[in-house]
Each structure stands twice: as C-alpha cells, then as structure tokens.
Amino acid sequence: MSQTVKVLIPSALRPQTDNQATLELPGQSIAEVLAALTAKFPELGKRLFKTENELNRFINVYVNDEDIRFIDNLNTPVKAGDEVSIVPAIAGG
Amino acid sequence: MILPFESRLSLGRRLKMSYVAHLRCKECGKTYPLTPRTVCDVDFAPVEVDYHYDRMQGNVTRASIEAGPRSLWRYKDLLPIEGQPQAGLRSGFTPLFKAERLAAELGVKELYIKDDSANYPSFSYKDRVVAVAITKAKEFGFDTVGCASTGNLAHSVAAHAAAAGMKAFVMIPHDLEEGKIIGTLVFGPKMVKIQGNYDDVNRLCTQIADKYGWAIVNVNLRPYYTEGAKTHGFEIAEQLGWKLPQHTVVPVAGGTILPKIYKAYQEFIKLGIVEDNGPRMYAAQAAGCNPVVDAIEKGLELFKPQKPNTIAKSIAIGNPADGFYVQQVIKNSGGWGAAATDAEILDAIKLLARTEGVFTEPAGGTTLACAIKLIQSGKIPANESITVCITGNGLKTIEVLQGQFVTAPAIPAKLAAFDEVVAFYEEQAAAAVSAS
Numbered sequence: 001m002s003q004t005v006k007v008l009i010p011s012a013l014r015p016q017t018d019n020q021a022t023l024e025l026p027g028q029s030i031a032e033v034l035a036a037l038t039a040k041f042p043e044l045g046k047r048l049f050k051t052e053n054e055l056n057r058f059i060n061v062y063v064n065d066e067d068i069r070f071i072d073n074l075n076t077p078v079k080a081g082d083e084v085s086i087v088p089a090i091a092g093g
Numbered sequence: 094m095i096l097p098f099e100s101r102l103s104l105g106r107r108l109k110m111s112y113v114a115h116l117r118c119k120e121c122g123k124t125y126p127l128t129p130r131t132v133c134d135v136d137f138a139p140v141e142v143d144y145h146y147d148r149m150q151g152n153v154t155r156a157s158i159e160a161g162p163r164s165l166w167r168y169k170d171l172l173p174i175e176g177q178p179q180a181g182l183r184s185g186f187t188p189l190f191k192a193e194r195l196a197a198e199l200g201v202k203e204l205y206i207k208d209d210s211a212n213y214p215s216f217s218y219k220d221r222v223v224a225v226a227i228t229k230a231k232e233f234g235f236d237t238v239g240c241a242s243t244g245n246l247a248h249s250v251a252a253h254a255a256a257a258g259m260k261a262f263v264m265i266p267h268d269l270e271e272g273k274i275i276g277t278l279v280f281g282p283k284m285v286k287i288q289g290n291y292d293d294v295n296r297l298c299t300q301i302a303d304k305y306g307w308a309i310v311n312v313n314l315r316p317y318y319t320e321g322a323k324t325h326g327f328e329i330a331e332q333l334g335w336k337l338p339q340h341t342v343v344p345v346a347g348g349t350i351l352p353k354i355y356k357a358y359q360e361f362i363k364l365g366i367v368e369d370n371g372p373r374m375y376a377a378q379a380a381g382c383n384p385v386v387d388a389i390e391k392g393l394e395l396f397k398p399q400k401p402n403t404i405a406k407s408i409a410i411g412n413p414a415d416g417f418y419v420q421q422v423i424k425n426s427g428g429w430g431a432a433a434t435d436a437e438i439l440d441a442i443k444l445l446a447r448t449e450g451v452f453t454e455p456a457g458g459t460t461l462a463c464a465i466k467l468i469q470s471g472k473i474p475a476n477e478s479i480t481v482c483i484t485g486n487g488l489k490t491i492e493v494l495q496g497q498f499v500t501a502p503a504i505p506a507k508l509a510a511f512d513e514v515v516a517f518y519e520e521q522a523a524a525a526v527s528a529s
Binding site: 012 | 132300398417
C-alpha cells in the first residue's frame with residue numbers, strides 16, 4: 001500500500017478539484033505528490049506549473065508549515081501523515 | 094431643455110463618474126470587475142486597479158488637487174473608490190521637509206525627508222492604505238475588517254475600524270513590540286497572536302478570508318488597499334512644488350510601496366501634472382531580510398526567499414509577493430538597492446533624531462542607513478535631489494534602543510550637583526570629538 005499525504009487546496013484552486021478542500025495523495029516527494037494531483041486534475045496542473053518542472057512563482061508549497069524552497073524544492077521528501085499546503089504568494093502587511 | 098455646452102460640461106463634472114475602470118492581472122492581463130479579490134484566478138499573480146486616464150485629462154489637474162482637502166483624499170480621483178471617502182479623513186498630508194543638517198552631515202546638496210511617522214491616527218504610512226481599504230470595505234457592505242500584520246497595519250486597522258464603527262480582527266506574529274500591541278488593543282479589536290513569523294500569519298489569513306467572509310484588508314481587498322500607497326508619492330511630488338525627486342529611497346517589505354510610489358509619479362507624468370525627469374527608485378532592506386536587494390545586487394531574475402532575522406520587524410517579510418515588481422521598477426528606473434545591518438539601522442535612527450528631530454522606527458532607520466550607503470558608494474549622486482521615505486514612528490519600537498544611551502545618574506536637587514552633571518556631559522562630548 002503506498003503512503004499518502006494530506007494536501008490542502010486553497011479556495012482559489014478548488015474549482016479545479018471539484019471543490020474538494022483536502023485530498024489524500026500518494027508520493028514520497030513533493031514532485032510525486034503534485035504529479036499525482038495534476039494527473040487527477042489536469043486543469044489544476046496548468047495553474048500550478050509554469051513549465052513541467054517549474055512551479056508558478058506565485059504558488060507556495062509547504063510541507064508541515066515549512067516552505068519547500070527552504071528544504072529541497074520539488075525534491076522535498078514527504079512521509080505518511082505529512083500535510084502539504086498549497087498557498088498563493090505572501091503579500092505584505 | 095438642451096443646456097449650453099459649458100453648462101453641460103460643468104454638470105458632467107459635478108455628477109462626476111468614477112475614473113475607476115476594472116482590476117487587471119499584472120502578469121496575464123486578464124481583467125476582473127471591481128469586487129473583492131486577492132489574486133488572479135489564472136496564475137495567482139497580483140491584480141492592479143486600472144483607471145480611465147483619458148477621462149482624467151484636463152479634469153484631474155494641479156488645481157483640482159489643490160482644491161481638495163488637506164488629507165490624502167485630495168488625490169481621490171486617482172484612488173479606487175466609487176463614492177465619498179469613509180475613513181482616514183484626516184490621514185496623509187504628512188510633512189515633507191528639506192533636511193539641511195542631515196544633508197550637511199552626509200555631504201549631499203538636496204535631501205528631503207517624507208515623514209509618515211507623523212501620519213494620523215496611527216503614525217505610519219499604513220494609514221494611507223487602510224483609509225482606502227476601509228472605505229472599500231464599507232462600499233462592499235462588509236461589517237468586519239481584519240489584517241495580517243507586522244504591527245503597523247494592525248494598529249492602523251484597529252484605529253480606523255473604531256472610527257468607522259466596524260468590527261476588527263488583527264492577526265500578528267506573537268513576538269511583536271509591546272508598544273504596537275498595546276497601541277492597537279486600546280481601539281478594541283480582537284487580537285490574535287500567531288506562533289510564527291509574518292509569512293505564517295499571512296498564510297493563515299488567506300484561509301480566514303476564505304472561511305469567514307471578512308474584509309482582510311491586505312488579502313481580499315489588496316488591489317484597492319495597495320492603491321492608497323500612491324498617495325505617499327503624490328504628496329512628495331506636490332510638496333516639492335509639483336516636481337519629482339531625482340532619487341527616492343523606499344523600504345521594501347512585501348514590496349508594495351516602492352512600485353506604488355513609482356506608479357504615482359508615472360500617473361502624474363501621464364496627466365501632465367509634473368515633468369518627467371526620469372525619477373530613480375532605490376530599495377532599502379535590512380541585511381537580515383534582504384531577498385529583493387540580494388536579487389538586485391546579483392542580477393537574479395527572481396529573488397530567493399529568506400528566513401528573516403532582523404530588529405526591523407515591520408519589514409521582515411522573507412517571501413515578498415510584490416518583490417518581483419520592485420525588481421522591475423528598480424531596473425526600469427535605473428535605480429539600485431542596499432541593505433543595512435541592525436547596528437547601522439540603529440545608528441541611522443539616532444542620526445535622524447539628532448540632526449532633524451524625527452524619531453523613526455527600524456524600517457525608517459533601514460531606509461536612511463541604505464540611503465547613506467547608496468550615497469557613499471556613488472550610486473546616488475551627492476549633488477542631485479534625494480527623498481528618503483520614512484514610514485513609521487520610533488515611539489512604537491522603543492525596545493530596540495534599550496542600552497543605546499548614557500545618562501548621568503540621578504542627582505539631589507542641588508545646584509552644585511547639577512554643575513557636576515554639566516561637567517560630566519562636557520567631558521563626554523570632548524571624548525566623542527577626540528574619538529572621531
């Protein structure tokens with residue numbers, strides 16, 4: 001049985017996930033989890049990725065509250081029970 | 094009855110249609126109607142308010158602005174509201190003055206300070222963006238406003254919401270300065286301290302805006318909110334005698350203000366209100382959180398996010414959403430950037446206070462410290478006009494100056510004891526002169 005992680009979808013992207021706010025997806029790295037996500041919802045993939053291996057720069061991905069850019073970008077490993085959040089870019093205050 | 098042309102023209106002006114056109118994505122150009130919106134649905138890029146500049150020609154002029162109130166609302170025609178202002182009626186129109194003593198100390202010819210530490214009612218540039226955001230929140234029919242804040246925004250939202258009779262929730266990093274916390278609580282908002290940095294707070298606020306249907310001023314009202322920052326630039330131009338400074342130094346946190354000041358300058362140029370003298374923009378950041386300046390210095394197309402570590406908490410945003418646009422403006426205007434250490438920031442706060450009697454917080458110290466570096470490196474010529482943008486007040490961040498000053502111990506109320514203190518200070522001054 002492959003491990004799954006919880007993926008949180010922001011409201012701006014829920015139209016592309018049949019309005020589901022959380023999904024359980026398989027993968028051992030962020031790249032694999034997002035590949036599973038875009039295989040299931042191709043329209044979402046077009047919004048998440050600028051090119052095949054490059055995330056849209058206005059999308060941030062976190063694993064358990066840590067930005068993947070501080071870990072290993074798309075190669076960031078994930079394990080069962082991890083929480084992956086997809087969040088639009090941070091604006092100032 | 095058909096009115097004569099002049100009467101029809103005058104009637105048209107009195108009935109004045111709004112000049113606000115629509116929202117437009119800064120990346121893909123998709124347009125949206127004028128409703129609450131955080132980002133573009135297609136690519137999550139920021140969206141910008143567009144105006145009918147053609148309709149403004151001949152109507153929005155120096156004279157029409159000068160006829161307006163002595164507040165930021167004198168620039169109402171260039172702000173995204175449909176009706177009358179409903180907040181911040183006394184905000185803006187802060188001092189801009191020629192800093193002669195500071196200029197002499199730095200060896201520059203013409204230095205101006207634009208001083209939002211004096212803004213009303215909460216002593217930071219945030220009163221500008223909040224005045225617009227709360228007016229829009231009321232126009233949209235919200236009854237609760239909120240914000241994600243590094244402190245100054247929470248203070249401003251709480252104050253303006255109280256005056257406007259709106260409920261307020263303010264979300265802040267848990268370790269914010271005490272002055273900002275108490276100064277905010279007094280207005281009666283609900284305050285939520287988050288165990289994390291500002292980026293964590295903002296991330297939560299996007300979820301709050303989704304779930305609770307509140308007007309989170311810097312999230313789902315962001316396109317309107319950010320337009321208020323232009324008024325800092327409009328005022329600089331008007332207060333310099335309808336002239337743009339050749340060099341403008343601006344602190345960079347999320348990356349809102351700098352591009353908006355530049356937009357303000359460009360709007361005035363487009364409307365023929367000021368001449369285009371090729372104004373250059375400069376980004377100022379703390380060395381402990383300088384993603385944008387680092388990208389400028391290294392010529393990177395995109396900045397790399399950082400984890401903030403600086404006393405300049407109000408500009409400690411490691412992943413600024415508008416950072417790319419700051420880079421763009423710096424490049425297009427021929428400007429540059431600099432970063433200041435915490436020690437340099439504190440020195441600049443003291444320098445500004447000592448030479449010009451203005452007490453700013455670390456963000457302002459950062460801006461002045463970076464201006465000094467840019468002048469010393471020759472990036473900003475010493476013989477051209479420079480404006481340094483001071484965005485917040487030092488009384489709200491007193492803690493950072495702990496241990497920075499030496500005073501004589503307390504004395505009995507006797508003249509002889511006082512004479513000794515005078516001698517003590519004279520010795521100190523002499524020691525400082527020989528050390529330099």
